[in-house]
Amino acid sequence: MRILLTGKNGQLGRCFQDVIKNTELALFAFDSAELDITNAQNIDQVVRQTKPDIIVNAAAYTAVDKAETDSETAYLVNATGPCLLAEQAARLNIPLIHISTDYVFDGEAVEPYKPSDVTNPQSVYGASKLAGEESVTATCDKYIILRTAWVFSEYGNNFVKTMLRLAKERDSLGVVADQYGSPTYAGDIASAILTLCLDYQQNGSLAWGIYHFSGDIPTSWHGFARAIFSKAYQHGLLSKQPKLTALGTEQYPTPAKRPAYSLFDSKELDELHLSSSPWLQGLDKVLKNL
Numbered sequence: 043m044r045i046l047l048t049g050k051n052g053q054l055g056r057c058f059q060d061v062i063k064n065t066e067l068a069l070f071a072f073d074s075a076e077l078d079i080t081n082a083q084n085i086d087q088v089v090r091q092t093k094p095d096i097i098v099n100a101a102a103y104t105a106v107d108k109a110e111t112d113s114e115t116a117y118l119v120n121a122t123g124p125c126l127l128a129e130q131a132a133r134l135n136i137p138l139i140h141i142s143t144d145y146v147f148d149g150e151a152v153e154p155y156k157p158s159d160v161t162n163p164q165s166v167y168g169a170s171k172l173a174g175e176e177s178v179t180a181t182c183d184k185y186i187i188l189r190t191a192w193v194f195s196e197y198g199n200n201f202v203k204t205m206l207r208l209a210k211e212r213d214s215l216g217v218v219a220d221q222y223g224s225p226t227y228a229g230d231i232a233s234a235i236l237t238l239c240l241d242y243q244q245n246g247s248l249a250w251g252i253y254h255f256s257g258d259i260p261t262s263w264h265g266f267a268r269a270i271f272s273k274a275y276q277h278g279l280l281s282k283q284p285k286l287t288a289l290g291t292e293q294y295p296t297p298a299k300r301p302a303y304s305l306f307d308s309k310e311l312d313e314l315h316l317s318s319s320p321w322l323q324g325l326d327k328v329l330k331n332l
């Protein structure tokens with residue numbers, strides 16, 4: 043089974059390369075210089091060379107605030123790119139595994155979002171990712187879209203690494219406490235995608251559709267920061283834990299609006315033989331590896 047991976051240097055891209063190492067699947071992984079997902083000719087050439095059985099799209103424009111003033115690039119990478127990949131998947135009659143986000147929702151819900159719930163993105167990033175989902179579902183039949191949230195890992199820039207840096211620089215810091223969601227370890231998303239690839243290899247099919255894949259325990263950014271400091275202290279990465287203050291969203295203004303509530307209902311993951319990311323264990327792994 044031959045797998046074409048885009049965005050190999052991102053958090054998910056790197057975690058996917060880690061989890062696939064101990065399998066017999068053949069991975070053809072590309073960074074944005076080798077495979078620009080906004081370039082149809084480039085995709086066509088790489089697909090003809092690699093002859094994939096599955097395409098995994100880990101590439102995305104993820105600079106949420108920058109997207110507010112750079113919507114053209116955000117749409118190119120998050121909407122046009124997935125559409126071009128979906129065209130290839132349809133042409134070859136192979137699956138496309140694509141990743142989306144909680145930012146497709148407005149965060150006004152009072153109970154966990156189901157995949158079928160009404161979308162209403164509040165930011166350019168969220169709208170561009172929704173446009174990507176729509177182009178994938180309209181272009182090919184064999185797709186799995188995993189919406190995820192609050193992704194962290196050993197790699198790249200993420201909330202865990204930012205908190206660790208700030209904890210070393212400061213004695214106290216304020217973190218937003220009125221936005222709720224579930225942190226997700228990119229290694230768990232990668233393992234979930236690997237399970238999908240192996241299932242497809244074995245059964246020749248998957249329960250195509252859109253699914254919610256995020257952490258198993260809800261928290262706020264403030265709660266997430268507290269868990270990071272406490273575990274980093276236990277792991278010896280911090281000599282002391284900083285004093286943590288709870289901020290309201292209005293005290294930490296950002297160019298892009300974040301959903302205040304983005305918990306996912308992930309019951310439908312059963313259909314894919316997957317379960318939510320045990321993110322506290324993921325956090326332990328990341329802290330051990332840093």
Ligand SMILES: NC(=O)c1ccc[n+]([C@@H]2O[C@H](COP(=O)([O-])OP(=O)(O)OC[C@H]3O[C@@H](n4cnc5c(N)ncnc54)[C@H](OP(=O)(O)O)[C@@H]3O)[C@@H](O)[C@H]2O)c1
Nearest residue numbers: 049051052053054074078079101102104141143190191193
């Ligand atoms: N990070 C989060 O908190 C979060 C939350 C919810 C959903 N998601 C979704 O989860 C997925 C994985 O996110 P991540 O955190 O792993 O992202 P990431 O670390 O920002 O990596 C994204 C990768 O996409 C590549 N890329 C950008 N433009 C490209 C292009 N035109 N062609 C090919 N590659 C391109 C980048 O490569 P270069 O660096 O070489 O440009 C980068 O390595 C994305 O779909 C994202 O939208 C992420």
